[in-house]
Amino acid sequence: MKMSATVLGRTYRYRDLKEVFAKANEEKSGDQLAGIAAEDAKERMAAKLVLADLTLADIRNEPLLPPDKDEVSRVIEESVSEPIFAEIRNWTVAELREHLLRPETGGDRIRRLSRGLTSEMVAAVTKLMGNLDLVQAASKIEVTxxxxxxxxxxxxxxxxxxxxxxxxxxxxxxxxxxxxxxxxxxxxxxxxxxxxxxxxxxxxxxxxxxxxxxxxxxxxxxxxxxxxxxxxxxxxxxxxxxxxxxxxxxxxxxxxxxxxxxxxxxxxxxxxxxxxxxxxxxxxxxxxxxxxxxxxxxxxxxxxxxxxxxxxxxxxxxxxxxxxxxxxxxxxxxxxxxxxxxxxxxxxxxxxxxxxxxxxxxxxxxxxxxxxxxxxxxxxxxxxxxxxxxxxxxxxxxxxxxxxxxxxxxxxxxxxxxxxxxxxxxxxxxxxxxxxxxxxxxxxxxxxxxxxx
Incomplete structure (x- = not known):
């Protein structure tokens, strides 16, 4: 995995996925209170660039909170459809975003795809979306x-x-x-x-x-x-x-x-x-x-x-x-x-x-x-x-x-x-x-x- 990115002549390097995820967030006072937020918009952009190139397999292989240490992680891991994950494991987070936003990707396709995603993958793609992206993608999904x-x-x-x-x-x-x-x-x-x-x-x-x-x-x-x-x-x-x-x-x-x-x-x-x-x-x-x-x-x-x-x-x-x-x-x-x-x-x-x-x-x-x-x-x-x-x-x-x-x-x-x-x-x-x-x-x-x- 590439864990660095250069923005406007400055190179930002990240220790682990936990840091990449935190610094790729849009500005939140809670992340600042926890001491994990990006320093500024440039660092945030660098983290988004790193996150965009991660594969879904990268995210699953390096859990932010391992299942052997947390029962919520175990519930999430046990819910993954292995055949569906196998189809998309090599997608980057950026490719997942593009797929969700394509006009031809409808709700039925998203419903099936979701069974192969962990909650961390869902969070990752969210961090790459603008507000209108979040509206558009969610509007496709019907859950009765x-x-x-x-x-x-x-x-x-x-x-x-x-x-x-x-x-x-x-x-x-x-x-x-x-x-x-x-x-x-x-x-x-x-x-x-x-x-x-x-x-x-x-x-x-x-x-x-x-x-x-x-x-x-x-x-x-x-x-x-x-x-x-x-x-x-x-x-x-x-x-x-x-x-x-x-x-x-x-x-x-x-x-x-x-x-x-x-x-x-x-x-x-x-x-x-x-x-x-x-x-x-x-x-x-x-x-x-x-x-x-x-x-x-x-x-x-x-x-x-x-x-x-x-x-x-x-x-x-x-x-x-x-x-x-x-x-x-x-x-x-x-x-x-x-x-x-x-x-x-x-x-x-x-x-x-x-x-x-x-x-x-x-x-x-x-x-x-x-x-x-x-x-x-x-x-x-x-x-x-x-x-x-x-x-x-x-x-x-x-x-x-x-x-x-x-x-x-x-x-x-x-x-x-x-x-x-x-x-x-x-x-x-x-x-x-x-x-x-x-x-x-x-x-x-x-x-x-x-x-x-």
Whole structure:
């Protein structure tokens, strides 16, 4: 392998692939915090030149985190289709990029190709792509999934209704949920982030959302985003959970900081398939986000884009119904401003889709970040063009429990109208029966939650 490149008369030499991967990243404050980022644009360009000429076999033969030291690496390695990898092992990363972007390379071809790629290969090609490349390539990839209904079809933009409440008040949760439903949001999931991480509280919220679903015959799925152990206790106590949820990291040590490992995920997978209320076959909801491994001091000197891709390699094992990156939630320590958030959102969406995951994005930022709602509008439009499966809907785009800014229910409705996108077919049929939507467009009663009272 050639591990050096000359840019404008200066030669840059790299110790190993870990350094090449890190310095080929677009600028990220998290990589700078970790001390692994390129010094400047010239060094970044040199690293991209080195990365472009690496073969896929080079990347697989020199793992950034060896499988004998990390169980996430083992999951990723075991998922590779050896016959497909054998066909492409001598491709360079640059050739993989060109193949993905060719007009004649369609979604079926990409779907087959993805089975021969590791998460590190996916991260590598992402680093060579501009934002428009990430939009174009992702837009080719259709990933559908089914829990109680099917989402992810071409031309469909779903929405997670996120009716959080600062005290887990059931009436407060229902009030926000009714507003979401009145705008046509909730086909991806009715998903609540709890304040109280107890089995009784989780069960109460799952029962309440199931009551709303049953009362109005709503074709969707429910989930409470507590720790997986809490959800498992609630399910064993009879809680009606369609999906189970967990946040993921891209290293074994990062997942240990979350209080999970592969054995626990396997146990939860078995439980939800036996005792959950979702019809399946896709019964998981995973969330990720660049920077979590660094915050847990579990990054092993690996850059945050590559670690994020590894999250998707782990998620792929469980064939989830939905996955989303909470792209700007951690804060400016990892993504400093709106430019970095927009880039990360497009990277994460593409990397998940290339690994055949039903990807959504929480288009969001924290209040101490250099970003505002206009920046989030820009990212949402880009993701709509890229074919994102779903976005997060929060009342007034301001989560009163988690204290961060996201997209509102009416933001998602506006994206659908502007980009000629529709809700999931089964959910749209329900919206039509309720008089909220007609011929794919919202009616005058849309946005009025009192229709459910």
């Amino acid at each position: 999934s089914h829990c109680n209904i099917t989402i992810g079809q071409k031309g469909v933009l779903s929405g997670r209704a996120q009716p959080n409440h600062p005290t887990d008040s059931i009436p407060g949760i229902k009030a926000a949920l009714y507003e979401a439903l009145s705008y046509g949001i909730g086909d991806a999931v009715i998903g609540i982030n709890p304040v109280i991480d107890s089995a009784d509280s989780v069960k109460n919220m799952l029962v309440a959302t199931k009551e709303v679903m049953a009362r109005w015959d709503i074709p969707t799925q429910n989930c409470v985003l507590a720790h997986i152990k809490t959800q498992m206790r609630a399910i064993r106590q009879g809680a009606p959970a369609d999906l189970v949820f967990q946040s993921l990291a891209g290293t074994e040590a990062g997942n240990r900081a979350f209080g999970i490992d592969v054995a626990l995920l396997d146990e939860a997978d078995d439980l939800v398939r036996r005792e959950g209320t979702g019809t399946g076959p896709n019964l998981w909801y995973f969330e990720t986000g660049q920077g979590s491994e660094l915050s847990a001091e579990a990054h092993h000197g690996i850059d945050q884009v590559t670690l994020e891709s590894r999250c998707y390699g782990l998620a792929r094992k469980y064939k989830p119904f939905i996955v989303n990156t909470v792209v700007g939630f951690i804060g400016p320590e990892y993504l400093y401003d709106s430019k970095q958030v927009i880039r990360a959102g497009l990277e994460d969406h593409f990397m998940g889709k290339l690994q055949q995951l039903p990807m959504g994005v929480d288009v969001c930022y924290t209040n101490h970040m250099k970003a505002d709602q206009n920046d989030m509008d820009n990212l949402a439009v880009l993701l709509g063009a890229a074919g994102v499966n779903y976005l997060i809907g929060v009342a007034m785009a301001d989560d009163c429990m988690l204290n961060y800014q996201s997209t509102s229910f009416h933001d998602i409705a506006t994206l659908r109208e502007t980009m000629r996108l529709r809700p999931a077919p089964a959910f749209e049929a329900w919206l039509t029966r309720m008089g909220i939507m007609e011929n794919g467009r919202l009616t005058p009663i849309a946005g009025d939650p009192t229709i459910f009272m």
